[in-house]
């Protein structure tokens with residue numbers, strides 16, 4: 001990582017902080033206790049947390065004279081969609097490398113990827129190592145064609161990317177000086193890592209979504225260069241919201257999504273923010289989040305993924321019946 005990278009501006013800052021009084025009351029908290037940081041409203045192509053990370057990683061790619069951004073993820077990756085959007089905004093090419101076979105119908109993020117002009121490579125292979133190998137081969141192919149590819153890491157996460165969320169944490173402290181706990185989804189790890197770097201481990205609760213095998217170690221590795229002395233054991237991580245794995249949609253997440261939609265008019269997504277809210281609700285029930293504490297829910301976006309999730313139509317039928 002080059003210490004001299006200057007971040008780009010790709011999003012709209014600062015993102016707003018709003019009260020969630022009706023949700024707070026529903027959870028038995030004081031009406032002023034619960035706030036939401038609207039990092040779903042970051043500006044570019046559907047919004048979400050990946051823009052803050054891309055401001056750093058794409059800046060580094062440009063410093064290295066890249067003309068093509070290559071990245072990997074699940075086919076419904078919000079990170080891949082926003083990498084495509086960043087490339088479009090900057091006049092670069094984007095190549096998105098996904099596992100498995102192309103789906104019969106495009107939905108969710110894959111629709112937006114097409115509109116944004118990204119090239120999509122389905123590798124046939126499954127699993128993280130095979131996907132990384134496939135991305136390396138795509139970069140080789142691009143170089144042999146005369147392109148200058150930059151590989152943006154899985155989920156957009158690296159210690160450099162985490163700086164985007166260290167900035168978010170500083171922004172948040174200026175908006176909510178009395179913050180006690182920030183609750184955030186933990187996927188590939190740099191979002192939580194950046195928040196830990198600026199808020200400290202005690203004030204950051206990460207809710208794992210099951211995207212990686214070793215979330216605690218990954219977050220600790222990304223924090224280390226930014227905030228030396230934070231150990232993996234110091235991190236607050238809830239691993240109870242994963243269900244049967246990353247693609248699963250649990251009852252707790254369904255309840256979190258319908259509750260927040262109905263009392264605040266804010267829609268969460270089934271993979272990330274729904275799990276983060278289920279984790280916030282669970283922490284409230286345990287007393288880890290108590291009345292009088294100022295808690296901020298970090299809304300990291302992800303709504304496009306809702307429309308590419310196979311279990312969502314049946315969930316919507318169930319939701320329709322609870323009125």
Ligand SMILES: *Cc1c(COP(=O)(O)O)cnc(C)c1O
Pocket residue numbers: 048049050078079155157185186187188189190191192269272273300301302303
């Ligand atoms: C990727 C993502 C996260 C998790 O961020 P990481 O930095 O990968 O941990 C949270 N919410 C949404 C909507 C995401 O797309």
